Amino acid sequence: MIKSENIQDILQQLKLQEPERFEFNEDAILEEYQKSSADQSSLAIKVLSIFGGLLATLAFMAFLLIAGLYDSGTGLLIFGFAFIIGAIGLNKAYNKIIIDTLSISVFAVGFILIGLGLDKFHANDNLPALLFILIAICSLIITQNYILSFISILIVNGSILSLIFINKNYNSIHIYNAAMVIAFTYVLLNEAKFFTLNKKISKLYNPLRIGLLFSLLMGLIMVGKKGIVELSPNLIWLSSVATVLAVLYVISILLPIVNANSQKDKVLIYTTSLLLLLLSSFSPAISGSLLIILLAYLVNYKTGFAIGIMSFIYFITQYYYDLHFTLLLKSILLFSSGLLFMLFYLFTKKKLNTNEKV
């Protein structure tokens, strides 16, 4: 991050560059800089507040269980709502890193209490999940604190997944995956739109990005590891439709960046990528994690890139592990893919070198 002395320079520079009138609220900018440097939280502090919050939640749940307070459904519901409102209110009142531990545990306990309370009333199975989605969305609208928003996004998508499980409508996981692929791709590629739309959305951008990444991964794991969900094996490719189209779309953005502009190169690149992606369509998780890698590298999103690489390795390993072929056939498959990638390497090396000379 730039030092506060440099802010003025940058703002002046922008003023010169912009053709239209460039207006800014200097006081607000300086204030945000001061706040963010005062709240400069190291990783150690973030981890401490999350682990502390979890431990406190556990101890509190033990208190409730032993005290037998969970006997009254109405009481649980009232306390649950009070806790969630309290956590959001706390964050709204003092948006400081110091109270993160408290608000995380109070927020989590609130959801657990509501869940237990609804269970007492023998409510419809879908009700808790639907209510959680509603509450989490309200929380996102009210507070844009990093950790609370991240948890809220996970709660929204986790509840959608649990709806799929509760209703045993397993094949709709493909719709979930397609929605996550579209949302993640859109969010990563339209960063500028989110930054300029309005203040709240701009502040939500970082938690939204990491939250969608984890939500997409959850969906990919459901289709990537056999046996978690009873999916119709003949429909697995459905999830691939979204991932393959998204990867091709990212490639179309990539081509001008790496100067592959001739018609011949384009046809060659699109055909080979499409062929390879179609071959991998039996495992949507592989093309999905490839999409994460490409998108994250494109916008230089380091956490996403690291997670993408790890999931890519995991899903490929899982795919070959689950494959019911003899070891010999697997060996031939792996070896020939190795040779194929070597060809890709030689092709990129040759192409990109000639481009550099020009």
Add this chain to the structure above:
Amino acid sequence: MIHINREDIQIISRNSNWNEKAVAQALQQNIYSSSNNWKKFLRVFFISLSICFTVSGIIFFFAYNWDNLHKFVKLGLLEGLIVIATAFILLSKFTETTKNVILTGTAIMVGVLFAVFGQIYQTGANAYDFFIGWTIFIALWVIISNFPALWMLFLVLLNTCLGLYAEQVASNWTEVFVNSLHFILNVSFLISSILISKYNNVKIPIWFSYSIALAATYFATVGICIGILNEFNYPFLVLLFISAVLYTLGIIYGLKTKNGFYLSIIPFSLIVIISVLLIDISSGEFMFLITSLFIIVSITAVIKNLISLQKKWSND
């Protein structure tokens, strides 16, 4: 031009009428991967994929024939690989790091060799002697190469040997005693690595010291918690004393070197220990309530102190 990052763009665009197109352009120019980055990335990506797939293809090929191979061929293959790798390290002109990475891979191969040996001859070896063999046979490489990853492997092996020995042979050792031994083993590695880096001017990577420190704190915490929950015994008293001394040293070291890591894990360990103590005193409902409040208050206090320390350090 001053280099600006994503957060700068975000803060400025939030408080100005900077339009979407210009922000997109600023991101493109300052943040996103450039054409050259992409070219480099694609090359590395394809060559690593190619090597991984080809090598696993070869491994699967041997795995396919494994049962039919004669034991001489099995051991010969592995030993051959180890000999070729070490010869390559000695004779080739690659950089030190590349050679060290290969040596670490070879050290893992030694473990595979021992496992295959045990499988063929059904030596009836207890798992712990297998690990001791592995540890002893790579010790020279560890000392000569002085490579952090290899040291880490060595330390993991030592801890495994100790754990398995306690489990399989010395079954009369108490859990507190075993955890104390683990604690002492890891702390002595940590302290010697800090001293060596201080007096010999060797740079020890942060992740290395942090992982050992984490392991050491883990064993101390678990040991003390078990000690609290079980009946009193003398090893527990010794562990308490050693931990008190070493934790104090750790806090002093953290304050002196302005390192927030030690100032986070040691208080966290203490908070866990005190929580267990509270629950041990009474497991009534109100004690759990007090514990949960205690955790929130104490963690918040630790974070508050860390933030004010960081502020002080950055002003110095």
